[in-house]
Amino acid sequence: MDHQLEHPTSHQHDRPPNPGHDRLRAADHDRDATLQRLGDALAEGALDPAEHHRRLDQALAATTHGDLHRLTADLPPSQAARDRAETARRTAKAHADKRAWHDEWGYWTGGAAIMTVIWAVSALREGEWTFYWPAVPLGIWAAVLLSYALWPSHDDH
Numbered sequence: 001m002d003h004q005l006e007h008p009t010s011h012q013h014d015r016p017p018n019p020g021h022d023r024l025r026a027a028d029h030d031r032d033a034t035l036q037r038l039g040d041a042l043a044e045g046a047l048d049p050a051e052h053h054r055r056l057d058q059a060l061a062a063t064t065h066g067d068l069h070r071l072t073a074d075l076p077p078s079q080a081a082r083d084r085a086e087t088a089r090r091t092a093k094a095h096a097d098k099r100a101w102h103d104e105w106g107y108w109t110g111g112a113a114i115m116t117v118i119w120a121v122s123a124l125r126e127g128e129w130t131f132y133w134p135a136v137p138l139g140i141w142a143a144v145l146l147s148y149a150l151w152p153s154h155d156d157h
Helices: 028-043 049-061 065-072 079-126 135-150
Strands: none
Touching: 028 049, 028 065, 028 079, 049 065, 079 135
């Protein structure tokens, strides 16, 4: 399942109106996103304080997505929203990378357990403890994993 990370205030109410969507009832998070968008517009100089206050009152009283869309339709794209979306994307990527790193070491541990059992059964069958051959593939595998930590890929863009 592929999900695009988008901050809820980035473009949620900047889309072209969809007649069916505009009639849907707005939820609290929709009003919150519009309030954030209006705050961004005030901070970026797109709204003066009086207009900002008027639109805030209308956003709090809005009942449909169309009501909310009309409050932000004439605003320029928000740099603050883009910055928040980028921060959220980077944070999600960092968490995903950390999860993947832990998963890889889990696979390595599983491989180590399986190879050690194979080595031990073979050694018991032969009646002598021979060279611990799993050290070779496990060492190479661990070196590759460590190389990813020491020299990470910079494929963010």
